[in-house]
Amino acid sequence: MPEQKLTGAQIIIKALKDQGVDVIFGYPGGAVLPIYDALFQQNDLRHILVRHEQAAVHAAEGYARSTGKVGCVLVTSGPGATNAVTGLLDALCDSIPIVCLSGQVPTHLIGNDAFQEADTTGITRPCTKHNYLVKDVNNLARTLHEAFYVAKTGRPGPVVVDLPKDVQFAEGTYVPPIEVKHKTYRPQVKPDMARIEEAVELIASAKRPIFYTGGGVVNSGTMASKLLTQFVKMTGFPITSTLMGLGAFPASDPQWLGMLGMHGTYEANLAMYNCDVMINIGARFDDRVTGKISAFAPNSKKIHVDIDPSSINKNVVVDIPVIGDCAHVLEDMIRIWKARQKRPDPAALKEWWTEIKGWQARNCLNYNHTETVIKPQYALERLRDALKGKDFYITTEVGQHQMWAAQFMPFDQPNRWMTSGGLGTMGYGLPAAIGCQIAHPDSIVVDISGEASFLMNMQEIGTAVQFRAPVKIFILNNQYMGMVRQWQELLHGSRYSQSYSEALPDFVKLAEAWGCAGLRATTVAEVDAVIEKMLSINDRPVIVDIAVDPKENCFPMIPGGKAHNEILLGPADNPSNATPEDGMVLV
């Protein structure tokens, strides 16, 4: 059979299909018209037309994080590509697998300041795991397959493939995806057994142990969460997780201490501070978690499981590094633990739990409920109760509402919680919710939002309406950039410079203008009914405006530059000396 020639655009479609892509989030333009033409002539690949390229990437992130698959994006050259940059960096910071195809001016015009030309590979180099510029149509298929391989293996991340328009028109040969054996890129998945054995011995000897788990468990896949749960149950140890790892271990389990870090629970942070053995599985010692490095778990031996060798000893020096994939490592640890018939020290563990229960008794997430004004925590508790037992996914924007969501929404499964952790991108939540809803059309998807963040990508309501994604946008409207206001209150003498949300739209009317449902609660009594109504609407998006206490602050809080044991539990803890001089410069 003679080799079949295809155009570059046809090769692209074929490669995406062969990679198992069923949805692509994108926005057209001159430099990708051949690809849009090829899309038009087929029915397998669904294209979701966003309203801004940043949102295309966030939507793909929501899709990817909720399915475990690679999210796929298509944007045009120049402004299309530059608009996507924030999304790409967001995906890089949170290790989300994305393949982003960008159009480029024809090869003979590259470098000539042609219309809508941007040095896309140059601009996105520090914002991606890797990127490619394809200049020869005969390298196209192989490069695309490689892009998917790089995006999803090892520590996942975004990959850009820049596609000059002439390459999209040119004819070439297609090659199917073979098992890629990359020349250079070969992440280590299987751990070194000697390390596993050392780790198991240390774990078994612990008197005050804690599991500190992270997004790497979610990245690794559902098997890793199962094995983590199994191992944690076998040991009886307490477990906490980062913002990115929520759901990998069931929040309903009594061994769960809640999130740790800057806005983590009192018990999780004190257990970290006082532990003697820390078992870090797939977390990266982020500064939001460690606080003051020199006072971070000062009397502990540390095990760190990570697939990326550059995560090891980057921020915190550890005793036993284990390089490998979480699922593989956990499987080996469990096997060795069983084979050696390990048992934790029951007396020590009992004492440790007694201490932890003492911290838990502080009830750190407590807030002053009132009948006169809706507390944001109250609204989330009601939402939590209304969602109990239902099939739901939560995304968030960035700010206080995000932290309250992390504190108050319990997740018993991985891939149910999508938030922008590393970059902290306001405007992430709505498009991520749309991407998630596209992947799970029959599930409930709620974007827990702040009024300021919502405005950053609210144009995506149009996308949600067009593609019948009945996402619920649950705005905790405090009329402030609350997180900014909170820092100004604590660190800048309550001078609320530019952090007041002026000239807000009427969110109910805004919803109606788009043909969505708009709901509002201004009193405590209205909250339940509004939530119930919101959950009953499944044929269009819903915007819910909850008027919450504008002055509520998010606690617990470890101020920048402080240690875990210097955690503030509420407004009564003297905030004036909350942050040391050298902590002021920290973000």
Add this chain to the structure above:
Amino acid sequence: MEEKIEKHTIAVLVDNEPGVLARVIGLFSGRGYNIESLTVAEVDGGAHLSRITLVTSGTRQIVEQIKAQLSRLVPVHKVRDLTDNGPRVERELALIKVAGTGEKRIEALRLADIYKAEVVDATLTSFIFELTGATEHVDEFIALMSQLGMVETSRTGVLAMAKGPVGF
């Protein structure tokens, strides 16, 4: 606790593809690492491999980070810390232009002979010397020439290789 700053010579074998040098340099500038010198050239035309030799400095923890970050770049084949791997040979090539007449000119030529620098261009009023050697050797010669009418220098930066029979 003040941590000691160490100087390391690192060899990196990379695919010779567009952008690879930008990735390496961007990594150093983006993460605030030092580059004291960096040289690059293709070393295997058939396999499209280039070898980068770079000299950097930092605490032990930073140097380990630098190596891990370099290894993480997709087109990187191998990273080797030559400072950590036994004895090595380090060489630099320099071209040094000295202009002048009379006694200074004669003195320059005499020192060149002592330092085993070769004259690769001569006019009635100038020389270009070519000098190969360890960095300190080149530094010393340049310091001397700077007093004898040196008008221009060009250096390659360090090339290095581990001693003994084992290859990279």
